[in-house]
Amino acid sequence: MSLASLPDERAERDPNGPAVSDASVSLDNAAFLRRVQAAACHLEDLGIGPGDVVALKLTNRLEFVLLLFAAWRVGAVITPVNPGLTDVEVLRQLDDSDARLLVVEDGTTVTGHVATLAVGDLHDAGEPSQEPHVAPSALALLIYTSGTTGVPKGVMLDHANLDAMAAMGREALQVGLHDRCLLILPLFHVNGIVVSVLMPLLAGGNVVIADRFNPHTFFDAVERHRPTFFSGVPTIFNMLAALPPEVRPDTSSVRFAVCGAAPAPAELLARFESRYGFPLIEGYGLSEATCGSTLNPVAGPRRAGTVGVAFRGQEVRIVDGAGRQLAPGEGGEVVVRGPNVMRGYLGRPEETARVVVDGWLHTGDVGHLDEDGYLTLVGRTKDMIIRGGENIYPKEIEDVLAADPSVLEVAVIGVPDDTWGERVVAYVQPRPGGTVDPASLRARCVESxxxxxxxxxxxxxxxIPKNAVGKIDKAALRTLHAAAAPVNEPADEPVLRHRP
Known part of the structure; x- marks a missing residue:
């Protein structure tokens, strides 16, 4: 099934079945098709055609999904723009992507040379547009990396990438006709688009676009909309797990939640499932692999502390610095191969060639596989701390500190040290209304x-600082640490200090 023609096929199969809704509008499949066709006509009237790039600087709302399918219908490309970016950052993405049109929230102005359309002016009725433009090799999405490792780069994903990833996710998560996804992650990120929109719609299910995530109102939305699954990041699940004990929502509709974007402590997964009655299915992926590469099985054995096994249709290996495949249990760089691997970075052939070698995507993440193919991540190559010649991966330390009941989140970084080269520094965020017990943290570290x-x-x-998709931003944390005046010289024994 082509994603460009998906609205047509859903309307033909079940015209009255639910498709997509947000706080303002609820569309069945027939109405969804009509709105997509109207939006496609509007794009054509504005001169948008095959290969043209349309930028969406929108919050999570129904029109984002309509424009996604409308652009694909006319053969255009979508590049999502984080609404929180500055004008300078927006213009840089527009220039780099060579966008022909920018769609913005009503009342928003962006100074530049790109034509702008206010989302409230998008046509909601019109003559049916031409037949869907179906071309698997055509570019579909330009997803810009978060920029934590440098200037953001445009990840080129074609329709074949999206088709493959959505089909893999549907099979791995066993999503079907009766599933409803509650979308809470931002649509400017590939996870929000693929896992929370394309995958359920491809499977015949439907999507509810939630309001901005708020831990205190989230379960109200769950009880009201009765989703069968949703996708989040560890920060979200930490917030929900930290709610007062008297919060006991009805979660009986939820089969599972997907936890991705960053590794989650095994203790969080167990505590969350015990409290709320449904499992967190931890997975691993990146934009360059169209979202996902490994996943703990929904129905099979889930191994806490791992990010699961490769999706069927993908290969995952661990290699050393020379690219040689390592045996189970040996640590090295995670590499991925499959039809979901990106076409490349837009306008950056040298960087593409460094990252994709003989079809293998070099992720920059470090981990190891066990005998059964379950992947354990230990960090990123750029985050590794080298103290006196010893390699230290922050995740091991973060997992120890995160297991303390007083801690909500942890980030561990390396900072320069004249004697050892680098030393280990931890930043911890207490649970709401609580304080961190330094003796408890010290005892955990000594023990483990x-x-x-x-x-x-x-x-x-x-x-703890986060980037736009909820990942802990260690680059920003290092900058903040370096800019802050030192409290005093490091002590021989670990000490706990407060930093505003």
Whole structure:
């Protein structure tokens, strides 16, 4: 099934069945097709055709999904723009993608040379447009990386990438006609588009676009809309797990939730499932692999602390610095191969060639596989701390500290040290209304970590910095740490200090 023709096929199969809704509008399949056709006509009237790039600087709303399918219908490409970007950052993405049209929220102005359409002016009625433009090799999405490793790059995903990834996800998560996804992740990220929109719609299910995530109202939405699954990041699940014990929502409709974007502590997964009665299915992927590469089975054995096994149709290996495949249990770089691997970085052939080698996507993540193919991540190559010649992966330390009941989130970084080259520094965020017990953290580190891995300083903070998709932003944290005036010289024993 082509994603460009998906609205047509859904309307023909079940015209009165639910398709997509948000807080304002609920569309059945027939109405969904009519709105997509009207939007496609509007794009054509504006001169948008095959290969043209349409930028969407929108919050999560129904029109985002309509424009996604409308653009594909006329052969155009969508590049989602984070609404939180500055004008300078927006213009950089528009210029890099060579966008022909920018769709924005009503009342928004963006200074530049690109034609702008206010979303409220989007046509909702009109003559049916031409037949869907179906071309598997045509570019479908330009997803810009978060920029935490440098200037954001445009990840080129074609229709074949999206078709393959949506089909893999549908099979792995056993999503079908009766599933309803509650969309809470931002649609400017590939996870929100693929897992929460394309996959359920491809399977015949439907999508409810939630209001902006708020942990105190989230379960109200669950009880009202009765979703069967949703996708989130560890930060979201940490917030929900930290709600007061008297919060006991009806979650009987939910089969599972997908946890991705960053590794989650095994303790969080167990605590969440025990409290709310449905499992968190942890997976792993990246934009360059069209979202997902591994997943813990929904119906099979889930192994806490791992991010599961490869999706059927993908291969995952661990390699050393020379590209040689390593045996189970040996640590090295995670590489991925499959029909979901990106076409490349837009306008950056040299960087593409460095990252995709002989069809294998080099992720920059470090991990190991067990005998059964379950992947365990230990960090990113750029985050590795080298102290006195010893390699230290922050995730091992973060998992130890995150297991403390007083801690909501943890980020561990390496900072320069004249004697050791680098030393280990931890930032911890207390649970709401609580405080961190330094003696408890110290005892956990002594019990579980070798001396050279233990943080020499631990700072409590009100909030750990995140990027736009909810991942902990370690680059920003390093910058903040370097800019902050030192409290005093590091002590021989780990100390706990507060940093605003």
């Amino acid at each position: 970590l070798s001396g050279f891995k233990r943080p020499t300083e631990t700072f409590t903070v009100d909030a």
